Ligand SMILES: Nc1ncnc2c1ncn2[C@@H]1O[C@H](COP(=O)(O)OP(=O)(O)O)[C@@H](O)[C@H]1O
């Protein structure tokens with residue numbers, strides 16, 4: 001089980017007059033994700049989704065709050081946790097000078113996949129993601145969609161328990177996005193836990209078990225898509241979101 | 253996952269050897285070494301072996317006797333007789349290299365500060381020595397004294413073995429400064445590429461999600477940069493040795509001396525080069541990883557190129573010798589010890605001090621960077 005409690009993250013930003021002011025990009029966000037669950041993190045640009053997922057993935061340290069994976073925390077078990085995570089964002093870059101095959105081998109080595117299993121696993125993943133035609137080409141020579149498939153392959157190589165996906169479909173065409181969405185559904189079936197952020201509300205509605213809506217670093221509503229629609233008396237998450245921030249605006 | 257450092261090292265080396273710019277930085281700079289060695293030797297040689305016709309035109313403001321004319325002919329002097337005023341003008345325009353004025357028995361050699369005057373005045377001195385010798389002999393003979401006995405009252409012979417050749421030590425030291433500079437310049441590029449470059453290309457975020465300790469990341473990167481600068485250093489050394497050998501045969505200034513380093517000198521020179529490669533790679537990685545972008549890193553590293561050889565050059569020109577303290581000071585210790593090594597002095601204490609100081613500096617620098625690599629400053633700073 002993945003558990004994030006009351007995550008706060010303070011950043012400094014510059015105003016017009018070059019004054020430094022502190023603000024919270026995350027201001028007390030909590031999430032609990034059980035095995036086999038897909039949790040959607042929804043919110044507009046600048047809501048704090050990336051910040052939150054980076055904290056979960058151990059790239060950023062929270063200003064306060066705790067993150068645990070099956071009772072393990074980053075302070076004491078960083079590499080242990082990271083071995084069980086795959087992190088992928090829409091603008092994740094990978095090494096252009098390596099071939100897909102070399103990259104996958106490197107990842108297998110880094111994640112400690114047994115030498116004898118690695119080879120078979122790479123070929124299997126390549127088949128599943130339809131990568132055979134460009135497996136031995138340099139990543140720099142691939143198209144965006146192909147690159148993103150290599151990225152998924154890299155995430156699969158160590159058979160992680162948790163996937164942290166930050167706008168993984170943004171900027172992709174519908175076919176490439178569908179490949180990613182299928183991959184998410186497949187992994188869920190295998191009992192994997194997926195934390196998934198997007199600003200495409202419809203996409204989330206289809207695949208998420210639970211949704212967390214955030215705006216300006218705080219949760220404005222959470223629950224199953226059905227519950228949120230009921231809460232806001234709307235028929236889809238997009239309208240629900242607008243309704244939720246409308247209230248926020250009145251309060252201001 | 254003890255071998256994650258090797259995974260990083262492997263990845264870095266792969267990237268480096270596939271990047272044309274990294275490769276050319278590694279391999280092209282050493283090519284300048286033969287140019288430097290041969291070029292500087294040629295320059296020295298042309299200074300030393302100036303043909304006599306370049307500086308043998310000497311003016312006189314008085315009529316010469318037959319005796320004087322004979323000596324002048326013997327010394328291949330090209331005499332010009334004219335008035336003082338004209339001679340002054342001719343000196344200025346470079347038609348003559350110096351001129352001699354005479355008042356009773358006082359002769360004055362007049363010249364300017366040009367190279368040719370220096371050479372010409374040596375020639376004029378030889379001339380006056382010969383002339384004086386002649387006059388003294390005449391005087392003694394006319395007074396019935398055995399002139400040879402007086403004139404050769406003492407006999408001076410020279411027996412100086414030319415082991416320490418000024419040019420040889422100069423050329424070897426300059427080649428070394430160039431090797432140091434080549435290593436420095438060639439370390440900056442891969443160090444920038446592996447740190448600020450990885451940040452700029454956006455792959456650092458991915459790297460930080462891998463289950464790798466920052467220690468392994470930094471040490472892997474450090475070793476790959478060290479490897480690259482070592483290749484530059486060793487290639488430079490090989491080219492130095494080859495071009496010294498060629499220069500040795502080609503130029504008369506090195507006649508009678510052996511520019512070749514002995515085998516043990518070579519081995520210790522390699523040790524110095526390897527130590528320096530590690531040091532500079534550590535410093536470059538440290539500085540570059542604190543920079544936001546490739547450009548910023550490159551400009552932050554530029555001063556290092558000067559620091560790497562400038563103090564050493566001054567120390568060399570001042571002729572300072574190695575002490576235990578100097579052996580500890582980075583940058584100048586490598587030059588001092590290299591100079592010792594090439595002149596056959598191998599002082600193990602100094603070498604050990606140099607190695608210890610190198611190791612300590614690298615350890616401290618890397619430790620600081622490893623600590624910082626955990627924080628988000630690396631990614632967003
Ligand atoms: N490293 C950083 N330093 C300062 N401010 C940041 C940093 N990262 C993000 N922010 C700010 O935090 C806020 C939330 O950003 P982000 O988490 O990227 O939002 P989202 O992913 O939902 O679009 C934004 O205002 C952004 O400008």
Ligand SMILES: [Mg+2]
Nearest residue numbers: 049050051167
């Ligand atoms: Mg984002």
